[in-house]
Amino acid sequence: MTLLKGLITIEKANAATRQLYLYRLLASGERLAKKDHQDKFKIDARTAQRDFASIRNFLSDYFNKYNLEYDAKEHNYYLNSNGLGLSKAQCLVLIKVLLASRSLAKKELEPLVASLVALLTPQDQKDIKPIIRSELASYVEQKHLKDKQLLAAIYTFFQVNLAKRNYHN
Incomplete structure (x- = not known):
């Protein structure tokens, strides 16, 4: 099985590729089980746990509004945006x-x-x-x-208005 449009086989995916793949799925709202991750990439439980931990650490370091949460009842991970985004x-x-x-x-x-x-x-x-x-x-x-292209015109109008305000202040 190939990953990333045929560029990398799943069995040969390195840690960065696995983690980016995981993050992409989590960011799209999916809930992921560690066992599924292990099976997909043919890795052991400790490696899968490290992949999830790396994502959790990255989020806490750079995107503190997002958390990687674990649902013990469902046995899966999901991305919690703490109310960010749209319902x-x-x-x-x-x-x-x-x-x-x-x-x-x-x-x-x-x-x-x-x-x-x-x-x-x-x-x-x-x-x-x-x-x-x-x-x-x-x-x-x-x-x-x-x-008519109103979106561009409206954006330009607000840019000019803001520049005018900044000029007079």
Whole structure:
């Protein structure tokens, strides 16, 4: 079995590759069992434990808002963001407000909605996508917004406004 699009076989993955792979899964909201990690990479229990410990240490050193937690009942590890990020409900509300405002062209709205959904865990994404899909399908942009790039214009406006304030202070 290969990892990272055929570049590295799982059996030959070094510690850094294993840990990055673990972190990627944890960051996407997955819960991981040590035994599954051992089986996937053909490593012993102590090596798997060191991989999880390395991630825990890295997070505490550089991202103290995140913790690697162990669920003893389920026997798996997960990333706890201590309330950071968006909940499924918060994401849905933001998207509904954007849709209801009809303030963006559809070609600007769709990538923005996709970016918001990408902040959610894979399970939350599965839950929310059907709701959003129907809303986006029926979205009718205002005619005067067609072919406008409002996101860039709004960002530029705020940059100029901030620069003007800083200049006068």
